Amino acid sequence: MEIIKSPDALKAALKATQGSVGFVPTMGALHIGHKTLIQAAREANDIVVVSIFVNPTQFLAGEDLESYPRRKEADEKICSLAGVDYLFYPDVSDMYGEDEVSLIAPDVRGYILEGTSRPGHFSGVLTVVNKLLNIVRPDRAYFGRKDAQQLMLIQTMVKNLFMDVEIVPCHTVRDSDGLALSSRNAYLSADERGEALKISRALTKASHLVGKGVLESDRLYAEMLAVLEPLEVEHVAIVNRAFTPLDTVEVGNTIILVEAVVGTTRLLDNVWI
Amino acid sequence: MEIIKSPDALKAALKATQGSVGFVPTMGALHIGHKTLIQAAREANDIVVVSIFVNPTQFLAGEDLESYPRRKEADEKICSLAGVDYLFYPDVSDMYGEDEVSLIAPDVRGYILEGTSRPGHFSGVLTVVNKLLNIVRPDRAYFGRKDAQQLMLIQTMVKNLFMDVEIVPCHTVRDSDGLALSSRNAYLSADERGEALKISRALTKASHLVGKGVLESDRLYAEMLAVLEPLEVEHVAIVNRAFTPLDTVEVGNTIILVEAVVGTTRLLDNVWI
Structure with a gap:
């Protein structure tokens, strides 16, 4: 090299x-x-x-x-x-x-x-x-x-x-606990890391709900925010691959995104559906 | 083709x-x-x-x-x-x-x-x-x-x-009367075209003055503006090749620029010195 x-x-x-x-x-x-x-x-x-x-x-x-x-x-x-x-x-x-x-x-x-x-x-x-x-x-x-x-x-x-x-x-690589790998994870204290897991958990929850046929964005937002609480959520978004917001999930053409601040660390994660 | x-x-x-x-x-x-x-x-x-x-x-x-x-x-x-x-x-x-x-x-x-x-x-x-x-x-x-x-x-x-x-x-190509060729010259009436010649004349005047050893920008500005009058002059500028304004012409590294509006037509011209 x-x-x-x-x-x-x-x-x-x-x-x-x-x-x-x-x-x-x-x-x-x-x-x-x-x-x-x-x-x-x-x-x-x-x-x-x-x-x-x-x-x-x-x-x-x-x-x-x-x-x-x-x-x-x-x-x-x-x-x-x-x-x-x-x-x-x-x-x-x-x-x-x-x-x-x-x-x-x-x-x-x-x-x-x-x-x-x-x-x-x-x-x-x-x-x-x-x-x-x-x-x-x-x-x-x-x-x-x-x-x-x-x-x-x-x-x-x-x-x-x-x-x-x-x-x-x-594809996104995750730690065994689900946290998406990021160089900024190094900033997280042990407690913050525990809190940060809520981000991937919220996305997993949304994926499961979509799998069960729940496609309305408003319903998914509410379910994800309940998981994310009390994190400082910058946004939860359900968009198509061109990043136009969707009222209803289009399977094969949707990204669900979360951005949240844990302590002072901004973290991003998403799932492609 | x-x-x-x-x-x-x-x-x-x-x-x-x-x-x-x-x-x-x-x-x-x-x-x-x-x-x-x-x-x-x-x-x-x-x-x-x-x-x-x-x-x-x-x-x-x-x-x-x-x-x-x-x-x-x-x-x-x-x-x-x-x-x-x-x-x-x-x-x-x-x-x-x-x-x-x-x-x-x-x-x-x-x-x-x-x-x-x-x-x-x-x-x-x-x-x-x-x-x-x-x-x-x-x-x-x-x-x-x-x-x-x-x-x-x-x-x-x-x-x-x-x-x-x-x-x-x-290099800039000029008509026989000195006017720099531009697609926008097509907009000029005969009278306006006569007025537009003041731009190349002002630049020629500046070149001659530099040839005689007049290098102070202020003196050149004044001489050029006298030729350009009464055109609507957007700017007369003396800059180096990186477009930093010069107080004194640096031979081999200077561009003298004029932008003026003749009638409703914006015209540009310059000389490299």
């Missing part, structure tokens, strides 16, 4: 290679969820590139940019063992200059749900993912379904801007 | 070709300035692509989107005679959908000079040029220096977003 810091050096290295390229962009603090993305990339491509970059433009003022977990040595080891060919590890100054052109999220789908609680967050995500995709020029790029709105917006960007890459969604 | 309307069809056609691709994006109503861009592309590349698309997102409310000159047959003839391989002629619905990801011009350089009189204009330009460059994936793309701020912002976009294309600036 080669570790590369400069975008130009990575471009040059990749131009000298042949075969398909799979790309997994991350913010580091890698866990088994990331490893699943890397494995998917490894299986389908000749070359695998992972980037680790804690992107400042997707953090709002007062968010956890400074304290976001950074684990360089462990991350390098995980990538190396997972068969990564190139680990791209740029500094902020490698990725951003002054007074830049940037991307802006769609007016509607970028500013609902998590976009409401974090205005501007998705514009920062899209800007850095656009840069990364242009540097790496992968055939396929891998993203987790846990960040479902982010995934949908990246797919939207690729379509709107006519980018040549296949976006591959990967 | 093949005329193609659909982005996907153009992508497919270009993927089936070999060799370098030169690209000239236009809004049609082609004149000798455009022909110069096409010739430059023809000389340096195996395949030449011209796009004709009157991009709605770069027109502000109340601007001339509806009346912008459209001359499909003449434009096709000009492209065919100039040796264009592919003429890309999409509809608005081929290029834009609903609730899209878009690009936004830099906070400073996108909102000075023409960006002040046309707020949002350059974000529309960057969005469509990003789309077009991703569709065509040219080795080189050709832009006129007449639209100097646009050219600088496109170069900025390519750098900021790590795009793989060489932006080739081409």
Whole structure:
């Protein structure tokens, strides 16, 4: 595995290679969820590139940019063992200059749900993912379904801007107790972790109810909120795959999403139905 | 020459070709300035692509989107005679959908000079040029220096977003009386055209003064405004190639710009010193 810091050096290295390229962009603090993305990339491509970059433009003022977990040595080891060919590890100054052109999220789908609680967050995500995709020029790029709105917006960007890459969604990996893996889980105290389980439990409850034929969104919202109580719930949403809210679940085309704050930690989870 | 309307069809056609691709994006109503861009592309590349698309997102409310000159047959003839391989002629619905990801011009350089009189204009330009460059994936793309701020912002976009294309600036073509060629010159009455010549005369005056050693911007502004009078001048600016205003001309690194409204027609011109 080669570790590369400069975008130009990575471009040059990749131009000298042949075969398909799979790309997994991350913010580091890698866990088994990331490893699943890397494995998917490894299986389908000749070359695998992972980037680790804690992107400042997707953090709002007062968010956890400074304290976001950074684990360089462990991350390098995980990538190396997972068969990564190139680990791209740029500094902020490698990725951003002054007074830049940037991307802006769609007016509607970028500013609902998590976009409401974090205005501007998705514009920062899209800007850095656009840069990364242009540097790496992968055939396929891998993203987790846990960040479902982010995934949908990246797919939207690729379509709107006519980018040549296949976006591959990967399933959410959970701990044995059901908690969706996230680098931010490291912030949770033992008590908070117990509380956080309510999120996956609420989603499991909704899935079971849908399985029993309960399709009305209002009924599902009420049942989920009863499970989530007393968490600080940012939103519970039932949307189709294009993120239009649904009054009634459409099996095969629905995502049920929860965003909640546990202690000071914002957690996301969802199920695809 | 093949005329193609659909982005996907153009992508497919270009993927089936070999060799370098030169690209000239236009809004049609082609004149000798455009022909110069096409010739430059023809000389340096195996395949030449011209796009004709009157991009709605770069027109502000109340601007001339509806009346912008459209001359499909003449434009096709000009492209065919100039040796264009592919003429890309999409509809608005081929290029834009609903609730899209878009690009936004830099906070400073996108909102000075023409960006002040046309707020949002350059974000529309960057969005469509990003789309077009991703569709065509040219080795080189050709832009006129007449639209100097646009050219600088496109170069900025390519750098900021790590795009793989060489932006080739081409010199401004003028009528024999000095007026810089522009599709919008078609709007000018005979009297207005006479008035419009003050723009190139003011720039020529400034060039001559610089040649005589007059380098102070304030002195040059005053001399140019005396020539431009009584035109409605939006701005006269002396900036370096990165568009930072200069108190003193730096020979080899300066652009002197004029934007003025003649009748109802906005005209731009500049000299590179």
